[in-house]
């Protein structure tokens with residue numbers, strides 16, 4: 219049986235079940251930590267590198283989605299080191315992002331916009347070298363779902379959602395800046411047997427997978 223532990227996050231006393239991941243404990247207590255890839259109740263794989271915090275007693279910042287809470291833990295969600303790591307990680311993501319909020323289905327319901335606002339970071343940093351592959355085609359083969367890979371932040375959530383609720387047709391392909399989420403054989407969603415269930419769009423934190431208007 220798990221036991222209740224008490225900890226401090228940004229001077230706020232909170233309690234949680236021992237072993238819970240710090241990210242969820244913070245969010246449940248209205249303390250915002252940037253995050254893109256974590257899914258509650260699933261094993262975290264820490265891909266986005268945005269949820270860093272400082273834990274007293276630890277030499278380096280840790281990712282809060284992989285950090286279990288414990289009794290008397292003291293956490294700081296902001297520090298010079300944390301802010302710098304989040305800024306760098308965010309810039310990296312935005313360098314590979316087709317930014318067009320006005321015409322995006324994710325507009326006003328987008329984790330990138332939320333992170334930018336919370337951390338006062340520009341969505342389009344001045345010195346950014348854009349590396350978006352504008353050639354990547356939009357997959358509009360389904361009646362309900364549409365996928366724009368140029369807006370994908372590679373969080374991997376749609377892969378999990380498709381495995382759990384759909385036909386398990388999505389996965390990562392390629393490496394480095396060519397990395398993309400696609401179907402086996404890089405065929406359209408329709409050809410791959412997509413069920414059009416919408417589970418992928420539901421978990422997508424940005425406007426990459428969405429339900430058509």
Ligand code: SF4
Nearest residue numbers: 318319322328424425
């Ligand atoms: S995914 Fe978010 S940041 Fe990107 S274009 Fe859409 S609304 Fe803007």
Ligand code: SF4
Nearest residue numbers: 370371373374376422
């Ligand atoms: S399509 Fe959306 S949910 Fe899937 S990896 Fe890209 S950003 Fe994440």
Ligand code: FES
Nearest residue numbers: 264266267269283
């Ligand atoms: S939410 Fe922790 S690394 Fe993405």
